[in-house]
Amino acid sequence: MPGNRPLLSNAAAPLTHEVDILDERGRVSTIHIPAERPLTVYVDKRELVTLMTLGGAPEALTLGYLRNQRLVKSLEEIESVQVDWAVEAVAVKTRNGIANVEERTAKRVVTTGCGQGSVFGGLMDEVDSIALDPDARLRQSTLYRIVDTIRTQQSIYKQAGSVHGCALFSADGDLIHFVEDVGRHNAVDAIAGKMWLDGMGGADKVFYTTGRLTSEMVIKGAQMGIPFLLSRSGTTQMGHMVAERVGMSLLARCSGKHFLLLTGKERMVFEPALLEDARRLA
Amino acid sequence: MPGNRPLLSNAAAPLTHEVDILDERGRVSTIHIPAERPLTVYVDKRELVTLMTLGGAPEALTLGYLRNQRLVKSLEEIESVQVDWAVEAVAVKTRNGIANVEERTAKRVVTTGCGQGSVFGGLMDEVDSIALDPDARLRQSTLYRIVDTIRTQQSIYKQAGSVHGCALFSADGDLIHFVEDVGRHNAVDAIAGKMWLDGMGGADKVFYTTGRLTSEMVIKGAQMGIPFLLSRSGTTQMGHMVAERVGMSLLARCSGKHFLLLTGKERMVFEPALLEDARRLA
Numbered sequence: 076m077p078g079n080r081p082l083l084s085n086a087a088a089p090l091t092h093e094v095d096i097l098d099e100r101g102r103v104s105t106i107h108i109p110a111e112r113p114l115t116v117y118v119d120k121r122e123l124v125t126l127m128t129l130g131g132a133p134e135a136l137t138l139g140y141l142r143n144q145r146l147v148k149s150l151e152e153i154e155s156v157q158v159d160w161a162v163e164a165v166a167v168k169t170r171n172g173i174a175n176v177e178e179r180t181a182k183r184v185v186t187t188g189c190g191q192g193s194v195f196g197g198l199m200d201e202v203d204s205i206a207l208d209p210d211a212r213l214r215q216s217t218l219y220r221i222v223d224t225i226r227t228q229q230s231i232y233k234q235a236g237s238v239h240g241c242a243l244f245s246a247d248g249d250l251i252h253f254v255e256d257v258g259r260h261n262a263v264d265a266i267a268g269k270m271w272l273d274g275m276g277g278a279d280k281v282f283y284t285t286g287r288l289t290s291e292m293v294i295k296g297a298q299m300g301i302p303f304l305l306s307r308s309g310t311t312q313m314g315h316m317v318a319e320r321v322g323m324s325l326l327a328r329c330s331g332k333h334f335l336l337l338t339g340k341e342r343m344v345f346e347p348a349l350l351e352d353a354r355r356l357a
Numbered sequence: 358m359p360g361n362r363p364l365l366s367n368a369a370a371p372l373t374h375e376v377d378i379l380d381e382r383g384r385v386s387t388i389h390i391p392a393e394r395p396l397t398v399y400v401d402k403r404e405l406v407t408l409m410t411l412g413g414a415p416e417a418l419t420l421g422y423l424r425n426q427r428l429v430k431s432l433e434e435i436e437s438v439q440v441d442w443a444v445e446a447v448a449v450k451t452r453n454g455i456a457n458v459e460e461r462t463a464k465r466v467v468t469t470g471c472g473q474g475s476v477f478g479g480l481m482d483e484v485d486s487i488a489l490d491p492d493a494r495l496r497q498s499t500l501y502r503i504v505d506t507i508r509t510q511q512s513i514y515k516q517a518g519s520v521h522g523c524a525l526f527s528a529d530g531d532l533i534h535f536v537e538d539v540g541r542h543n544a545v546d547a548i549a550g551k552m553w554l555d556g557m558g559g560a561d562k563v564f565y566t567t568g569r570l571t572s573e574m575v576i577k578g579a580q581m582g583i584p585f586l587l588s589r590s591g592t593t594q595m596g597h598m599v600a601e602r603v604g605m606s607l608l609a610r611c612s613g614k615h616f617l618l619l620t621g622k623e624r625m626v627f628e629p630a631l632l633e634d635a636r637r638l639a
Binding site for chain 1: 617
């Protein structure tokens, strides 16, 4: 645990909402849909950004957003994070302010990511300074355990759909954090915030997302120092390119016993019995 | 066609890329993944934003982005749109410049949308000024025709996955435009750009997206004046709320003969024979 843990609110908000629908049979029924609400981030009373979020982990989301945007380098810089849904805002108080925040938030990249679509400048510049642990390994059986853990996880997605889930796992496949949000970039930021609060590094972790492995997701995973990025979905050319540059192992289309290992292939530990099963089932 | 059509480049870029993968059987194969590339938008030599895009319709994307961000009110204001992939940039030349672009691009909302995640301020303020045609109607048979047209459409998605598709249909269900991008917000902006170039209004159109019906998608559809927004995916509480405020008909989970009519229910024309079929199949 870091020494000066910031003072955090614990603002809960309803995560689903009931609406009446008419279906193809002309039948009325009630379904659940996920919440989506604005959260305007104020840093030392200065308005920074408005995030559209499910609202499940607003304090961790705010911390992770500031971390992944490289606006705050260490948790010690932050004195408090206070969410007030009544005004749809979160007030962040820093100990010493953020140096030239104006210019650092000026450049705008609108990414392909769901959710936190806007990345302030220079992320790609950082990529070349990142090198993930070449000795990290992921066993085929651990991958299967992770996919099965996600499959059986209680979730807003199962209840209401239309959210993305992100999860942090240990190298042995133990679930550490699971966060859902209307945008997968909020979910990854919230996990980054939780890792910060836990004083936890990424080198011995595995990251899972239900969303696509676009460039921004790969960059965020790399910034968090995580060598393995898994998705039930696919990837893009730039996500693939960035993963190769930072030495990240990308695994797409992870479902049941199926996966596509795209980059960092040397890190995957195939297991003879499981290879045998897969070949027999094929 | 508007009188002063801007001079447009016609910059093509490869939309897919081949990569080698290892699967669960330890087998090497080659798959296609969609391109993802930065496109930095310069307006009158001033850098505005960098969009991450598939690259299939960069000129229309740029026009639609400027339109949907409310930075340009009419196509006549634009003299030329020149994309140069060699420098990953598009140069937009306006006839009279954009008034106080600095302040109009200062406020930032990071939305839940895939793709164009950043909306410059004040979109929600506009919502209350929008009222969509209450007399527009969509027949159940037309909805099914639209869903079937999308199902059979040639697409990057079928070849490489990991892209969103958006389509514009006539009130009779004729396909007018189909655009895919790594982010659905790019796809909707590209269609807004194409509608501008065609001098086409939205009142008698139907909009389809493969992506979720989040607040930003609903706001964009409303800005384009389109009374019907369809998705194979779901919606969020704020998407639902905005649709009710602007009087838009939202249809989610459109697949085969199934759909969920969420808002603007009076606009849907159920057809006895189709209701009968649906009840018999249920």
